[in-house]
Amino acid sequence: MVSCSLQELRRPEGEKEFSLEISRLEKLAREDPKASVRAQSHLQLAFLYVNYRNPQLNYTRALQEMESYLSLVPARAQTDDFQNWLAVLKEVRKLQTSLEKVQKANKSLSDEVAGLKETIGRLKSLDRQMEEKRRLTK
Numbered sequence: 001m002v003s004c005s006l007q008e009l010r011r012p013e014g015e016k017e018f019s020l021e022i023s024r025l026e027k028l029a030r031e032d033p034k035a036s037v038r039a040q041s042h043l044q045l046a047f048l049y050v051n052y053r054n055p056q057l058n059y060t061r062a063l064q065e066m067e068s069y070l071s072l073v074p075a076r077a078q079t080d081d082f083q084n085w086l087a088v089l090k091e092v093r094k095l096q097t098s099l100e101k102v103q104k105a106n107k108s109l110s111d112e113v114a115g116l117k118e119t120i121g122r123l124k125s126l127d128r129q130m131e132e133k134r135r136l137t138k
Helices: 002-008 014-031 035-049 059-072 080-137
Strands: none
Touching: 014 035, 035 059, 035 080, 059 080
């Protein structure tokens, strides 16, 4: 089913075409009375969000669309390819979360280093002042 969905997927080029195709599929996913059409729209949206030609890749959104697809189709309709994509996107989500934590820790450490540099600068200045006073008292 995943392989078939790739063939049915329109091949947009450029940001505007991707945006238009995403809007069209989102509308189908929301409004079409047939669950199969809504499911297929969610799957196609997922593949648009991970398409290498899409200037605005969105792995988080692709995972959301795959999970929506998953909720609309029976387990027997889910192929190994689909399960592989789902597993990869879940791993990407974990990595993004880890990266965000590391970036936050890095920012905190950078702020701490900046504060320590400022303190070192003040201590150096104080040391110079004390040394100057020692010279004057001799």
